[in-house]
Amino acid sequence: MDEYDERASVASNVGRMPAESSPSRGAVKVGGWRYEDSTRYIGEWNQRGQKHGLGHLQFADGTRYDGQFVxxxxxxxxxxxxxxxxKYEGEFMNGWFHGHGIFWRADGMxxxxxxxxxxxxxxxxITYQDFTHGFPRNEGYFQDCRLLRKRRCPEVVQKAQKCALMARSQVDHPY
Incomplete structure (x- = not known):
């Protein structure tokens, strides 16, 4: 990753970022940036110097995101x-988990x-670390992380699995 002048704005550096591969739709350049807080981004940028397209964002605490930006x-x-x-794999909207996906807690849930x-x-x-779903089964409608109504929903689980797989595939083969 090339290091750019951290004192200059992202927008002023976009023109200097190397085109290492062909950017996706809406992106104009591919390159890297290190922020003052040690967060690093490698990926695609739009003309306004915003992360836009596929990218990798690594935070100073070790948290990282690989995927699409708008x-x-x-x-x-x-x-x-x-x-x-x-970890979470799936759909995002405006910076949040939003849509279908899979979330794993550190304890295996x-x-x-x-x-x-x-x-x-x-x-x-919900599936627990021992591969059980609880008794009674923790499947149904959740609101604010709480199970409100029990209901079988295999089609939603399958869609979440598909979205997670598509997210992983994109991360494994970004360009």
Whole structure:
């Protein structure tokens, strides 16, 4: 990764970023940037100097995001690994988990289903570290991370698994 002048604005450096591969739709350049707080970004940029297209964002605490960006925020498919070992794979909107995906806590608990505004919200299934779903089964409609109504929802779980797989595939083969 080339290091750019951190004192200059991102927009003024976009023209200097190397074109290492062909950018995706809407992106104009591919390159890297290191922020003052040691956060690093490698990926595609738009003409306004915003992260836009596919990219890799590594935070100083070890948290990292690989996936799609739109006008500077995670939006589309992506994978987010937290420093504590938790991770999320799936859909993002305006910087939040939003849509279908899979979230794993550091203790091994997994939720496959729907998210809204960064929270478990909608239909889904919880699986514990021992591969059980709890008794009674923790499947149904969740709101603000709490199970409100029990309901089987295999189609939602399958869609979450598909979105997570698509996000992983994109991360494994970004360009």
């Amino acid at each position: 006008e500077g925020v995670s939006h589309g498919l992506g994978c987010l690994w937290f420093a504590d070992g938790a 997994k939720f496959e289903g729907e998210f809204r505004g960064g929270k478990i919200w909608g239909l889904g299934l």
